Amino acid sequence: MLTKNPFNFDYSYLSLPDKFYSLTKASSLTAPNLYILNSQLCDDVNIPPQEFKNWLPFIGNENMALQSFSQAYAGHQFGHFTLLGDGRAVVLGEHITNNNRFDIQIKGSGRTPYSRGGDGKATLKAMLREYIISESMFYLRIPTSRSLCVIKTGQTVHRETAHTGAALLRVMKSHIRVGTFEYAARFGKNDDVRALLHYTINRLYPAIVHDENPALCLLNTVIENQIELVTHWMRVGFIHGVMNTDNTAISGETFDYGPCAFMNIYNPNTVFSSIDYNGRYAFGNQYKIIAWNLVRFAESLLPVLDPNLKKSVELAQTALDRFEEIWREKYYTVMLKKIGIDCNNPELYFLVDELLSLMKTQKMDYTNTFCDLSNSINDEEVQHTNPTMKLWLEKWKNHIEHSSSTTHAKKVMQQNNPVIIPRNHLVEQALDDAIIGDLTLFESLLDALSQTYQYEHKRLEYMKSSNLAFEQSYQTFCGT
Ligand code: AMP
Numbered sequence: 001m002l003t004k005n006p007f008n009f010d011y012s013y014l015s016l017p018d019k020f021y022s023l024t025k026a027s028s029l030t031a032p033n034l035y036i037l038n039s040q041l042c043d044d045v046n047i048p049p050q051e052f053k054n055w056l057p058f059i060g061n062e063n064m065a066l067q068s069f070s071q072a073y074a075g076h077q078f079g080h081f082t083l084l085g086d087g088r089a090v091v092l093g094e095h096i097t098n099n100n101r102f103d104i105q106i107k108g109s110g111r112t113p114y115s116r117g118g119d120g121k122a123t124l125k126a127m128l129r130e131y132i133i134s135e136s137m138f139y140l141r142i143p144t145s146r147s148l149c150v151i152k153t154g155q156t157v158h159r160e161t162a163h164t165g166a167a168l169l170r171v172m173k174s175h176i177r178v179g180t181f182e183y184a185a186r187f188g189k190n191d192d193v194r195a196l197l198h199y200t201i202n203r204l205y206p207a208i209v210h211d212e213n214p215a216l217c218l219l220n221t222v223i224e225n226q227i228e229l230v231t232h233w234m235r236v237g238f239i240h241g242v243m244n245t246d247n248t249a250i251s252g253e254t255f256d257y258g259p260c261a262f263m264n265i266y267n268p269n270t271v272f273s274s275i276d277y278n279g280r281y282a283f284g285n286q287y288k289i290i291a292w293n294l295v296r297f298a299e300s301l302l303p304v305l306d307p308n309l310k311k312s313v314e315l316a317q318t319a320l321d322r323f324e325e326i327w328r329e330k331y332y333t334v335m336l337k338k339i340g341i342d343c344n345n346p347e348l349y350f351l352v353d354e355l356l357s358l359m360k361t362q363k364m365d366y367t368n369t370f371c372d373l374s375n376s377i378n379d380e381e382v383q384h385t386n387p388t389m390k391l392w393l394e395k396w397k398n399h400i401e402h403s404s405s406t407t408h409a410k411k412v413m414q415q416n417n418p419v420i421i422p423r424n425h426l427v428e429q430a431l432d433d434a435i436i437g438d439l440t441l442f443e444s445l446l447d448a449l450s451q452t453y454q455y456e457h458k459r460l461e462y463m464k465s466s467n468l469a470f471e472q473s474y475q476t477f478c479g480t
């Protein structure tokens with residue numbers, strides 16, 4: 001007899017035409033061993049931890065009463081169109097709780113019909129990395145997939161060398177991507193795009209179901225929520241690293257934590273990904289890339305925007321033409337809050353631009369600079385060794401004192417400037433310890449990250465930038 005399933009599973013995705021998925025099992029998980037469990041997330045999404053632990057050993061069991069599946073999709077990778085699909089992921093089901101629906105997806109559980117040349121597996125280090133960074137994004141109050149647990153598979157994964165195999169259980173509102181729409185538009189009929197459109201709207205944006213033109217409304221909604229998302233990446237110094245269209249979620253959640261990393265020294269050209277030779281996904285390029293991805297999304301909606309193609313193109317173009325204006329509005333709203341100004345006044349944008357330019361030339365730490373500003377706003381006299389910086393500080397403080405109060409500005413800054421980010425050198429150290437069984441640093445870093453806006457609780461050991469040489473040579477990797 002099988003143990004009780006801790007999830008409340010449904011399978012609405014299987015109502016789509018069958019070209020959108022393949023029925024698959026987490027078949028390589030014959031001897032799963034729980035490595036780390038996110039008990040807070042268990043609470044948040046109503047998964048009884050003990051029931052989950054009892055059920056886990058059966059996850060790869062062929063006879064499990066699951067209609068699990070892998071999703072078909074395509075995508076532009078580094079600008080090139082490719083047919084993809086979940087090559088190492090299986091959606092175990094859609095967990096329903098308190099009127100919310102979450103995909104419970106396992107990543108690293110073996111080959112699927114979309115694996116192409118890949119082995120369908122993942123390494124323990126890569127899965128623990130996704131766990132800590134995605135949870136950190138959650139604590140930074142940025143929409144994101146979350147990590148329920150990491151499991152050791154008991155298998156060896158061969159990359160350049162042999163690694164411990166692992167799988168990650170990912171929780172996300174939905175894994176529908178820009179690439180899912182590209183797949184429907186390129187390989188399906190108009191009815192397939194329409195089916196995906198209706199499914200997506202019903203699932204993610206039910207408020208627009210009865211809109212006069214739901215496809216246009218979805219396009220506008222996704223333009224807004226992707227811009228919003230990327231402005232928050234800019235707020236905390238996050239570099240996604242692989243903003244391919246298959247990694248752009250229609251739900252507006254950050255996901256696919258492969259080569260991502262946080263920037264320490266401010267420089268918009270910062271790139272960590274080992275394969276991003278031309279800096280396509282550099283920190284300061286992220287808004288251009290999201291604009292590009294949204295054009296791909298709009299193209300894939302052309303069959304359903306209007307029965308007349310010419311009219312569809314006009315509608316799509318008009319929606320996309322608003323990108324710059326929305327970006328500018330949302331970006332400066334977020335960035336002004338970082339310097340304590342919570343109204344969007346275009347006449348003050350120069351304060352943000354000048355500060356960033358100074359930070360770049362003086363190679364200042366992104367996170368710590370904004371924290372220091374938050375801390376020093378009440379100081380009587382503006383002190384700084386650099387005369388240009390002193391001048392900026394005087395202008396800024398002068399503005400704050402005349403327009404609001406330093407107390408209010410400080411509050412706004414402390415709500416928007418994190419104190420602790422996952423510093424690359426600490427993440428690496430925590431992961432290197434964790435894969436040999438010592439989770440002390442991993443857990444204490446996670447705990448510090450969970451209190452990232454707690455100014456009164458200083459943890460200096462997690463706030464230091466690593467040395468410049470480390471940062472300049474640091475590299476991250478896709479799909480490990
Ligand atoms: P990503 O760079 O993680 O977005 O992955 C791009 C595509 O490659 C997706 O379709 C993945 O499912 C697939 N993929 C990544 N790693 C593997 C692997 N080890 N085996 C099979 N497919 C993989």
Ligand code: MG
Pocket residue numbers: 246247256
């Ligand atoms: Mg991906």
